[in-house]
Amino acid sequence: MAHKPELPKGYLGPQAKFGQFGLQTINHNNPEINLDVNEVEIELKMATPVKVTGNLIQMESLKELPEYVFTQTKEDVVKFLVWIPKAGYYKLQIYALPLSDDSKTLPGVYNYLINCTNTPKMVQPFPKQFAQWKEGCYLTEPLNIPKGSPINEIRFKVTIPNCKAAAIVAEGEWTHLEEKGSGNWEGVVCLEQFRGKDAKVTLNANYGGEESKYSTLLEYKI
Structure with a gap:
């Protein structure tokens, strides 16, 4: 002890x-x-x-x-x-x-x-959080992407204040999330093709101005 x-x-x-x-x-x-x-x-x-x-x-x-x-x-x-x-x-x-x-x-x-004193739950690291994530954002799911779990349909549900567009980017492949109002964004992403490749998956947000300019908020590893 x-x-x-x-x-x-x-x-x-x-x-x-x-x-x-x-x-x-x-x-x-x-x-x-x-x-x-x-x-x-x-x-x-x-x-x-x-x-x-x-x-x-x-x-x-x-x-x-x-x-x-x-x-x-x-x-x-x-x-x-x-x-x-x-x-x-x-x-x-x-x-x-x-x-x-x-x-x-x-x-x-x-x-x-x-x-x-006790560790009943298997834990894995959370996604890496970048500076703008700390400015009022909230993640409902997924808190992480456990290794070995099904990844053909990963549901993302996140709140990003003042965001104009949001997307999940996996090794250069973009999946745009749908705006649900009040800064809430949702979408389902298939990541099966990246299994076992130590791929980086990022949550990105556009805050207006240039349409192509996105800030990275979170980074997962699968």
């Missing part, structure tokens, strides 16, 4: 900018989280729009595992979905910056210590 790690004084919980940026915890007010499962969802409330990201660090090896943290936003709530690959202690470091601030560096705003 792993021993509880020693952390610097003041490391856990809210940091200086947390309140300044208008953030508050919703469902995990205690920065120490004990789990007997290997997934947890942490929610923060925003007073004004904030871009956020998270990093998971395994305490034993100090290995960074950002691919096991998925960040998404719905209205004034930002959610961090965390999947734990193996039992042990982990640090979850949350970074944030007001959306109106163009700075590329997000300061640390809150730190959690997670103690996971």
Whole structure:
């Protein structure tokens, strides 16, 4: 059984900018989280729009595992979905910056210590999240594309604020998603021809201006 790690004084919980940026915890007010499962969802409330990201660090090896943290936003709530690959202690470091601030560096705003004692769920990395994903986007499905699973009909359902067009691109092949109103986009994509080829599949959005100019929001690997 792993021993509880020693952390610097003041490391856990809210940091200086947390309140300044208008953030508050919703469902995990205690920065120490004990789990007997290997997934947890942490929610923060925003007073004004904030871009956020998270990093998971395994305490034993100090290995960074950002691919096991998925960040998404719905209205004034930002959610961090965390999947734990193996039992042990982990640090979850949350970074944030007001959306109106163009700075590329997000300061640390809150730190959690997670103690996971059991891993009943097989977990795989989430899709890689690019900068514009953190500006109010929300993914309903798929949270990942498990290796070995059927991929002839993958349903995509996503919310992208201020988006004019959205598409899934797999190795240069484009499938445009259909707009359902209120920034919601949906579509079904066949990826069977890419099975076993370590292909990159990206979610892309056009925000107006040049019709051919798309920003990459998410990147899956199949």
